[in-house]
Amino acid sequence: MTQIVIIGGGPAGYEAALVAAQLDADVTVVEAAGAGGACVLDDCVPSKTFIASSEVVTGYRDTEEFGIHSDGLEAITVDATAVHARVKRLATAQSRDIQAKLVKAGVTLVHGTARFGDDMLGHTHRVKVRPHDGDSEYFIDAATVLIATGATPRQLPTALPDGERILTWRQVYDLPALPSHLIVIGSGVTGAEFASAYLAMGVQVTLVSSRDRVMPHEDADAATAIERVFRNRGMTILNNSRAESVVRDGEGVSVALADGRVVTGSHALMAVGSVPNTADLGLVEYGIAVSTGGYVTVDRVSRTNVPGIYAAGDCTGVLPLASVAAMQGRIAMWHALGDAVAPLRLRTVAANVFTDPELATVGVSQTDVDSGKIPAREVMLPLAGNARSKMAGLDDGFIKLYCRPASGIVVGGVVVAPRASELIMPITIAVENHLTVNQLAHTITIYPSLSGSIAEAARQLMQHETE
Numbered sequence: 001m002t003q004i005v006i007i008g009g010g011p012a013g014y015e016a017a018l019v020a021a022q023l024d025a026d027v028t029v030v031e032a033a034g035a036g037g038a039c040v041l042d043d044c045v046p047s048k049t050f051i052a053s054s055e056v057v058t059g060y061r062d063t064e065e066f067g068i069h070s071d072g073l074e075a076i077t078v079d080a081t082a083v084h085a086r087v088k089r090l091a092t093a094q095s096r097d098i099q100a101k102l103v104k105a106g107v108t109l110v111h112g113t114a115r116f117g118d119d120m121l122g123h124t125h126r127v128k129v130r131p132h133d134g135d136s137e138y139f140i141d142a143a144t145v146l147i148a149t150g151a152t153p154r155q156l157p158t159a160l161p162d163g164e165r166i167l168t169w170r171q172v173y174d175l176p177a178l179p180s181h182l183i184v185i186g187s188g189v190t191g192a193e194f195a196s197a198y199l200a201m202g203v204q205v206t207l208v209s210s211r212d213r214v215m216p217h218e219d220a221d222a223a224t225a226i227e228r229v230f231r232n233r234g235m236t237i238l239n240n241s242r243a244e245s246v247v248r249d250g251e252g253v254s255v256a257l258a259d260g261r262v263v264t265g266s267h268a269l270m271a272v273g274s275v276p277n278t279a280d281l282g283l284v285e286y287g288i289a290v291s292t293g294g295y296v297t298v299d300r301v302s303r304t305n306v307p308g309i310y311a312a313g314d315c316t317g318v319l320p321l322a323s324v325a326a327m328q329g330r331i332a333m334w335h336a337l338g339d340a341v342a343p344l345r346l347r348t349v350a351a352n353v354f355t356d357p358e359l360a361t362v363g364v365s366q367t368d369v370d371s372g373k374i375p376a377r378e379v380m381l382p383l384a385g386n387a388r389s390k391m392a393g394l395d396d397g398f399i400k401l402y403c404r405p406a407s408g409i410v411v412g413g414v415v416v417a418p419r420a421s422e423l424i425m426p427i428t429i430a431v432e433n434h435l436t437v438n439q440l441a442h443t444i445t446i447y448p449s450l451s452g453s454i455a456e457a458a459r460q461l462m463q464h465e466t467e
Contacts, residue, residue: 001026002337005127005140006329007114007281008148010037011322012313014098016146016329021105023337028140029107030114030129035099038150041091042170044322047193049087050173051354053078054200058356065393078201084173116145116282125308144308144336147281147288147296148329151274151314159185159246159270165253166246166268169194178203181265183255185243187214189353191271192226196355199235206236206263208243208255215353219366219414221380221400222359226416229357229396238263246270276315293317300343302332310336324349350428352421357397360424363412363431364402376402376411379460383417387448394418401427401437401457408436408461417450426454437461 002025006013009031020027033041057078063070102109110131117126117139125145130137153168155161163171169190180203184195187209199205207214207230214230214237215223230237242258246268255263276294283290289297289305295317302310312328314320327344334341350362368374383389383397400414413427430440440458445451 003142005142006146010039012325012329013148015326019333036095054197116286147311149277154273179267183265186271210242301335348432358420360415360420399453
């Protein structure tokens with residue numbers, strides 16, 4: 001049996017392990033935190049569970065419009081201890097489920113750390129494993145090694161988290177109560193998601209953005225729409241403002257901005273990106289190419305420059321999504337074990353920001369189209385004109401669709417709406433399978449439904465096609 005060692009048990013690692021086990025390899029996964037890795041125990045699963053609690057609160061917004069009389073959002077109280085306990089309980093349960101799946105598949109799961117040994121042994125690679133349970137370290141000689149160690153929250157020397165007032169997103173679930181005034185440093189995806197969730201829970205939120213809008217790397221129309229919602233709901237957004245330092249100030253925090261202003265609040269959440277967990281793996285000594293940022297360099301089938309060594313997930317810096325990490329890991333194993341495999345195609349990857357409303361994208365971007373890099377026609381339909389949207393009282397959001405000028409093949413789309421993560425799926429299928437706007441337009445949709453706007457957008461592009 002082919003011996004495979006996977007360093008890291010997050011989505012990249014455990015999905016790779018399941019594929020390798022299915023192909024009859026002898027698989028060992030070495031994971032420091034637990035099955036599922038930081039994604040399941042600290043990052044993605046906890047944050048989305050926390051956001052789910054905030055969505056329950058959102059359901060009490062503007063109920064009078066529907067003829068439902070309540071005391072409104074002001075009467076809602078949030079038990080932070082119960083919310084955080086649920087977050088941790090579900091994360092632990094998900095980790096247990098993943099571990100059970102790995103064990104059932106015959107994968108050996110080691111709770112510990114690993115690094116490369118000093119020597120390459122012909123066509124095998126020596127990995128030093130150090131268990132956390134006190135057992136002596138030992139070596140495994142593997143034909144294939146997958147590096148899937150993920151990333152950790154980036155820390156600024158002038159704003160070091162203390163776990164009490166200055167926090168990373170992994171530390172918020174240990175707070176005994178919700179902040180009274182949360183200052184979120186960083187307006188990327190993570191910062192926007194937490195700012196949105198805390199705002200929904202009734203927390204005063206100030207979002208510090210170093211750029212001219214929130215989520216600067218997302219579709220401009222979508223980011224602008226969500227920023228408008230944030231402001232209308234009472235969030236303070238400081239655009240073009242860079243935080244120089246964050247310090248404890250009695251029972252609160254003081255955030256010094258580069259322009260001399262000082263913002264005070266009860267807590268600060270640092271959402272300034274991540275750094276790859278690659279420093280203690282012995283990569284450079286082993287000859288594995290690493291970028292200046294510490295990311296492992298890989299090609300589209302997850303290979304590093306060293307034969308038999310692959311890497312997947314956030315430690316590669318390819319695209320920090322659990323779905324991409326999982327696919328990178330699967331591709332690595334399919335390739336290493338000689339199974340049929342297609343290289344990773346980022347153009348067909350859908351991504352979602354779990355704000356309220358959500359923002360989902362797939363395929364080409366507005367920047368690609370505006371710059372002429374990708375020739376495409378587009379249409380954008382506000383959801384305000386959608387019958388189901390009117391019934392649900394949705395005033396914000398839109399569907400945007402891109403297609404090739406001549407053929408009408410769908411090449412991308414953007415959705416801003418509740419559950420955009422679900423609505424983006426038909427557009428993703430169209431992009432993946434080279435469907436045309438004609439095919440989308442001729443698809444009968446439920447009436448009334450939000451997805452009807454996708455078909456309507458396709459019909460408008462189809463009309464352009466016949467002019």
